[in-house]
Amino acid sequence: MQKPKGTYDIYGDKALEMLYFRKLAETLMNKYNAKYFETPIFESSSLFHRGVGETTDIVTKETYDFKDRGNRDLTLRPEGTAGIVRSFIENKLYADSLPLKAWYLGPMFRYERPQSGRFRQFFQFGVEVFGVSSPIMDAEVISMIVNLFGLLGLKGVKVNINTLGDSESRDSYRNALLDYFKPHLNDLCDDCKNRYEKNPLRILDCKVDGEKEIMKSAPKMIDYLNEESKNHFDEVLKYLDEMNIEYVINPKIVRGLDYYTHTVFEVEADIEGFGSQNVLGGGGRYNNLVENIGGPATAGVGFAIGLERLFLALDKEGIDIKELVRPDIYIISMGENYKALSLANMLRLNGFNVEMDYNNRNFKNNFKHADKLMVKFIIIVGEEEVKNGILTIKDNDSKEEYKIKYDDLIDFFDKKIGDNDEDYV
């Protein structure tokens, strides 16, 4: 048996990274007063068709679709935004005072050809903010990513930003591009001919045709922005400047999901061997999405980052976010298993991380095992100890030995290890 293509198991170091990241994300999100959301891993297929966009690659060739036994059409979520928006509408959260800032972290599914940093089941951390149409929130959302990467110690991260304008601006630009390229269609590569039909904005980013003369004199988005769209973008940039957030205006950023309006951005890590997988995260504003899915017109803006790529980037940069868990106490039982387990139980309820010997190892191998586990203290429980109620304790770092009465154990360890952990009794 083997795992399905494009999936991986999380255990060991990866599990530690994941747990650490989740904790960091939660802490950071609390600073923004963002609320944690967990929505279903599968939703009605129609949600993603309407949300992500009927003609996007993600929906046309990358979703995991299935029928359940009740003949319902369901889809494993390929991204997080649609589900959050559905939840926002269905739970009538728009009736509360806005803005609502929602954050999530969980698995997404896309049927794609796997490569490093690209999986069929992958994890995204993301934020969606509802109820602020002002550019101030575009900037705050971007600051979240920048701060997150900053906290992790990532260097060489680039924020690329662009605007698609409102739907009016976007449509007129799109039509201008179609008109412009129509007579040149035969000069373009096959991919671009395809892009012409599906997403003409992407033609400008073509690796094959990118340097051709027709590209250079192609219409520019900036000339098709209406007054309001232009102001919005300028304001976003002003906010970013004021926060000293570095960015690059990159007209090629288009994004592959249909719901974006105004600001779009991608965060890149320029890391060796990353190839085309160098986009760690991206996002933007979506002012029409809530309404399209059936809610009241509500502005939205958000982002998502891919955890696998983030971890890969951290690894390449030599940043280690694993938090090793060292057992506080290891109990060596010399034939006194009843006493040993009840002792472990008592210590755990008092907040200590306790490991012990379950396999009746001999004395020497117990010490070896304790070293391997990197325990802080070793308690020896044997015939003598049980008889006179005094335990032998060895500090495994300093090698000092102590004789402690059973009743004084908690005090001893509270002093030695610290009382930071929560007690349960």
Place this chain on the structure above:
RNA sequence: GCGGAAUUGGUGAAGUGGUUAACACGGCGGAUUGUGGUUCCGUUAUGCAUCGGUUCGAUCCCGAUAUUCCGCCCCA
């Protein structure tokens, strides 16, 4: 969806058309069962991704499938 490369134990790997698949690390055990992390010894793949084929005989040759990796598309 298209093009290319790979696949030997828990890990890193050597290797050959023909008896017991090298070596290292790790794991487990032992060196006169109450003090270890060094050292020494033992042990650790009836099997070389899977299934077929060629052959007297295949891990090594051929084919298919699966998975991984790289490029394109696209994306996180």
